[in-house]
Amino acid sequence: MKKKKSNLPDQDYRYLFENASDAVWVEDLDGEVIYANRAAERLTGFSVGQLIDDGVLRFQPDDGDTVAGIKQRLLAGEDCQQPYEQRIIRRDGSAAIWRVATSLLNICGEVKGFQHIARDVTTERQTQDNMRFYVQEVIRAQEDERKRVARELHDEVSPSLLLLIQRIDAIVSSSRLKLTDVMKEKMEDLRVQTVEALESTRRIAQDLRPRILDDLGLIPALEWMADNLIKKHGIEAKVVIGGTECQLPSEVQLLLFRIAQEALNNIRKHSEASNVEITVTYGEQKTVVAISDNGRGFSIPERVGDLAAIGKLGLAGMRERAQLIGGYFCVHSQPGHGTVVSVEVPNQGNMCDLHARKNGLEARLKA
Structure with missing residues (x-):
C-alpha cells in the first residue's frame, strides 16, 4: 500500500484494508488522499499511485448528502444519515454510484482526516x-x-x-x-x-x-369512502384538510386513493375501530395523507420492509405504491392504541415518470 508522508501511525489492520472487497481510502483535512486500497483502484480504474499522488478521485454532485456535505457535518458534530450514495467518475470517463460510509479519523484525540468505505451499487x-x-x-x-x-x-x-x-x-x-x-x-x-x-x-x-375520482378529484373521492364507512359499516369517519389544496397529477391522486382505500379496508376488516380520521395536509413542497383509527392496533416490525414477511401484505402494497410516486410511507401502531398510516409525496418532480425511471439511471450516469 502506497502512502504519502504523514504522521499517521501504521495500522495492524493494513492487510484487511488492502484486501477488502470494498473501496477504502483515507483523506486528510485538506481533502488529499493519504491511503487507498486495491478495491479503490479496481472500482475507479485509477492506480493507487494516481489516487494518492495525483488526487484523481473525482465526485459528482448529487441530491441529498454527498461526501463534501457529510464531512462538513461530521466536523460540526451533527448527525448524518449513513450510508449515503455518491456518484464518482471512473478513469474511462463513465460514472458509477457508490454507497459510502464516512467517519472521522481521530489520532490522539485530534481529528486528522476522514476514512471512507464505499461499495459500487x-x-x-x-x-x-x-x-x-x-x-x-x-x-x-x-x-x-x-x-x-x-x-x-x-x-x-x-x-x-x-x-x-x-x-x-x-x-x-x-x-x-x-x-x-x-x-x-x-x-x-x-x-x-x-x-x-x-x-x-x-x-x-x-x-x-370510482368515477368521482376521475370527475372531481382526490378529496371528494376520500369523502365518498368516509361516507361509505359511516353508512355501511357504522364506523364514524371524517376527512380533514390542512393547508391550501394543490392539484396533484392524476396518477398520483389515483395511487394516493388506492393507499387510502387499502387502509380503510384493513380498518374495516381487522381493526375493530369505531372512529377513523383521514387527514390531507398540503404544504409548499409536499402533501401528506394520513389515515388514523382507534382500533386494536398491532405490533409492527423494526423495519417497514419486513411487513410482507409477517403477512401484512396490504401494508407492504401501500409502501410499494408510495415508492412508485416518489413518496415516503410510514406506519405507527401499538396493540390497544390504534394505527396511523401516512404517506408523504412531493408536490413536484419524481411523480410517476415511468419511462424516466426505466432509463433515468443511465442518463444520470452519462450526464
Whole structure:
C-alpha cells in the first residue's frame, strides 16, 4: 500500500484494508488522499499511485448528502444519515454510484482526516430501477383494466338491469295481463333480485374505479369512502384538510386513493375501530395523507420492509405504491392504541415518470 508522508501511525489492520472487497481510502483535512486500497483502484480504474499522488478521485454532485456535505457535518458534530450514495467518475470517463460510509479519523484525540468505505451499487440501482419500472407497468395495466371493466359495468350492464326492472314493473302493473297472485309474487321476487344485482354491479364498478375520482378529484373521492364507512359499516369517519389544496397529477391522486382505500379496508376488516380520521395536509413542497383509527392496533416490525414477511401484505402494497410516486410511507401502531398510516409525496418532480425511471439511471450516469 502506497502512502504519502504523514504522521499517521501504521495500522495492524493494513492487510484487511488492502484486501477488502470494498473501496477504502483515507483523506486528510485538506481533502488529499493519504491511503487507498486495491478495491479503490479496481472500482475507479485509477492506480493507487494516481489516487494518492495525483488526487484523481473525482465526485459528482448529487441530491441529498454527498461526501463534501457529510464531512462538513461530521466536523460540526451533527448527525448524518449513513450510508449515503455518491456518484464518482471512473478513469474511462463513465460514472458509477457508490454507497459510502464516512467517519472521522481521530489520532490522539485530534481529528486528522476522514476514512471512507464505499461499495459500487451501480448494477444494483439499475436492477432496482428496472424492477420498479416493471411494477409500475403492471400497476398501470391493472388500473387501465379496472377502468375499462368499470366503464363497461356502468355503461352496458347497469342500463340493461335497469331496463329489466322497468319491464318487470310494466308487466306487473299492466291491466291487460291478468297475473295470478303467485305470479305477481314471483315477479316481485325477480324484481328484488334484479335491483340487488344492479346495486352490486354499481358497487363493484365504484370499487374498481370510482368515477368521482376521475370527475372531481382526490378529496371528494376520500369523502365518498368516509361516507361509505359511516353508512355501511357504522364506523364514524371524517376527512380533514390542512393547508391550501394543490392539484396533484392524476396518477398520483389515483395511487394516493388506492393507499387510502387499502387502509380503510384493513380498518374495516381487522381493526375493530369505531372512529377513523383521514387527514390531507398540503404544504409548499409536499402533501401528506394520513389515515388514523382507534382500533386494536398491532405490533409492527423494526423495519417497514419486513411487513410482507409477517403477512401484512396490504401494508407492504401501500409502501410499494408510495415508492412508485416518489413518496415516503410510514406506519405507527401499538396493540390497544390504534394505527396511523401516512404517506408523504412531493408536490413536484419524481411523480410517476415511468419511462424516466426505466432509463433515468443511465442518463444520470452519462450526464
